[in-house]
Amino acid sequence: MLLEVSSLNAYYGDFQALFDVSLHAGKGEAVAIIGANGAGKSTLLNAISGNVKTRGAIQFNGEALAGLKPWNIVTRGVTLVPEGRRLFSSLSVEENLLMGAYARKGTDWTLTLVYELFPKLKERARQQVTQLSGGEQQMVAIGRALMSNPSLLMCDELSLGLAPVIVQDIYATLAKVRERGVTLIVVEQNVQQAMKFADRVYCFQEGHVTLEGEAAKLTADQVSAAYFGKRGAA
Amino acid sequence: MKAFLDSILSGVLLGSLYGLFASGLSLVFGVMRLVNVAHGDFIVLAAFLALAFLHITGIASPFLMLVILIPLMFVLGYLLQRGVLNPALGPDILRPVLITFGLSVIVQNGLQQAFSADSQKLQGGRIETASIPLPDGLAIGTFPLLTLVVAVALIGLLQWILYRTKLGRALRATSDDLSTAGLMGVNTPHLFGIAAGLAMVTVAVAGVFTGIRASFDASAGPAWLIFAFEAVIIGGLGSLWGTLAGGIILGIAQAIGAYLSPAWQMLAGHVVFLIALMFFPRGLFPRRSE
Numbered sequence A: 001m002l003l004e005v006s007s008l009n010a011y012y013g014d015f016q017a018l019f020d021v022s023l024h025a026g027k028g029e030a031v032a033i034i035g036a037n038g039a040g041k042s043t044l045l046n047a048i049s050g051n052v053k054t055r056g057a058i059q060f061n062g063e064a065l066a067g068l069k070p071w072n073i074v075t076r077g078v079t080l081v082p083e084g085r086r087l088f089s090s091l092s093v094e095e096n097l098l099m100g101a102y103a104r105k106g107t108d109w110t111l112t113l114v115y116e117l118f119p120k121l122k123e124r125a126r127q128q129v130t131q132l133s134g135g136e137q138q139m140v141a142i143g144r145a146l147m148s149n150p151s152l153l154m155c156d157e158l159s160l161g162l163a164p165v166i167v168q169d170i171y172a173t174l175a176k177v178r179e180r181g182v183t184l185i186v187v188e189q190n191v192q193q194a195m196k197f198a199d200r201v202y203c204f205q206e207g208h209v210t211l212e213g214e215a216a217k218l219t220a221d222q223v224s225a226a227y228f229g230k231r232g233a234a
Numbered sequence B: 001m002k003a004f005l006d007s008i009l010s011g012v013l014l015g016s017l018y019g020l021f022a023s024g025l026s027l028v029f030g031v032m033r034l035v036n037v038a039h040g041d042f043i044v045l046a047a048f049l050a051l052a053f054l055h056i057t058g059i060a061s062p063f064l065m066l067v068i069l070i071p072l073m074f075v076l077g078y079l080l081q082r083g084v085l086n087p088a089l090g091p092d093i094l095r096p097v098l099i100t101f102g103l104s105v106i107v108q109n110g111l112q113q114a115f116s117a118d119s120q121k122l123q124g125g126r127i128e129t130a131s132i133p134l135p136d137g138l139a140i141g142t143f144p145l146l147t148l149v150v151a152v153a154l155i156g157l158l159q160w161i162l163y164r165t166k167l168g169r170a171l172r173a174t175s176d177d178l179s180t181a182g183l184m185g186v187n188t189p190h191l192f193g194i195a196a197g198l199a200m201v202t203v204a205v206a207g208v209f210t211g212i213r214a215s216f217d218a219s220a221g222p223a224w225l226i227f228a229f230e231a232v233i234i235g236g237l238g239s240l241w242g243t244l245a246g247g248i249i250l251g252i253a254q255a256i257g258a259y260l261s262p263a264w265q266m267l268a269g270h271v272v273f274l275i276a277l278m279f280f281p282r283g284l285f286p287r288r289s290e
């Protein structure tokens, strides 16, 4: 198992956002996490990246991640494309991409490869990221994360605020990333999109995992019960 | 007319010293949004350290003391940042300000204990009285000119680091978004230490040049902080060339004030600062993205 999260509890001060969450991702797998607003999806990804206080175990490649700082976790091959993209607004497109390579190990990804994946970004390399469209900004965010040579890439709500055609494009690109052996965890509000893309799906509700299964085998009723239903009834 | 031109010229040169004072303050604010109230006191500390090293080594030139002072102040800046200031940074912006205020008091009292409250001066040697003649009977002091050259070179170096190196890219990225920089592999507490160290390099240089230019005592820091602060605000937050320009504008304003009446020198500087703040609240050369 590449990533193994067991009985993870996460806290913001006194507020508990995750309750005994267990989840795993095998090498080369694509895993989707779905759930309503506030269910704790981002909290899970932020906890794995080292940005939220947790109790419980996070094993990656056989090594414990809990307690490590974000900058140490990324060098172990776990990279987050954060919710809302969070680009460096005063940096150019290329500088943003290079920031992904700041502390990386290995040379799997290069600027050339990222520009092959997102040809539009090459033309805009010198521009400030604030001048880009939402879709292009999302490409920069993904490209920047790839530049860190992740073996696990976690994407938080890539489709947020983007037109459906652009979302299609971005997921098509992610499929190519997957072909290069990168394991993926995507958090996605768009359930259809998530089911189509992923091998396995987890549904979160109020900080609990309410459903887990292979995307192809889950029925619409099961998903809707886990997504909206009263917890425990699913 | 000649006297007026002379004072403008000396204002420019004095202003470059203010720009030097202010560059470290500007850098630290730009990267970590920290206002270091002890900045002026650290400049005084550097001047006193130069004095002490001159005494200990028996070397005559205060400029040579920079060889020890620059690395020493860098390390001091790094350690203070990691040990004292980083833990105080957070959503509450008052806390780090109060801590630097405490540092200011400690440095002033410490210097008074160690060196007494008497005023001191660094002896720069012949260069202090040398001057270069210009047409029309004007002359330019060699030492003030050297100050300008050093200020431009140092700010140019910082600017080069910020915009042409991997370290600088990380500093700008961290300034944009601290937690995302961490996600990309930047050890941000360490980076803040480096930024504080670089600021202390400017402090070391400023200390030696100020100490040669005029006498100083243990309590001179706050006045120097005001000049640095005014230069940063006039120039625009987070822009180093802007900071140098702000310092020079301040220097010219003081020189014109002094030309009209010696009593008006400081007042004229403060008035120009207030006017700039009223009409250009973001400074004359604000950073483009902010």
Ligand SMILES: Nc1ncnc2c1ncn2[C@@H]1O[C@H](COP(=O)(O)OP(=O)(O)OP(=O)(O)O)[C@@H](O)[C@H]1O
Pocket: A012, A015, A017, A035, A036, A037, A038, A039, A040, A041, A042, A043, A044, A083, A189
């Ligand atoms: N920084 C924070 N401080 C305090 N509470 C937080 C913080 N971030 C999130 N929360 C709370 O934790 C819970 C889970 O939030 P989280 O952002 O993980 O949800 P999400 O599933 O990602 O939702 P969305 O789909 O809206 O992004 C919510 O109740 C939220 O209000």
Ligand SMILES: [Mg+2]
Pocket: A041, A042, A043, A083, A156, A157
């Ligand atoms: Mg979220």
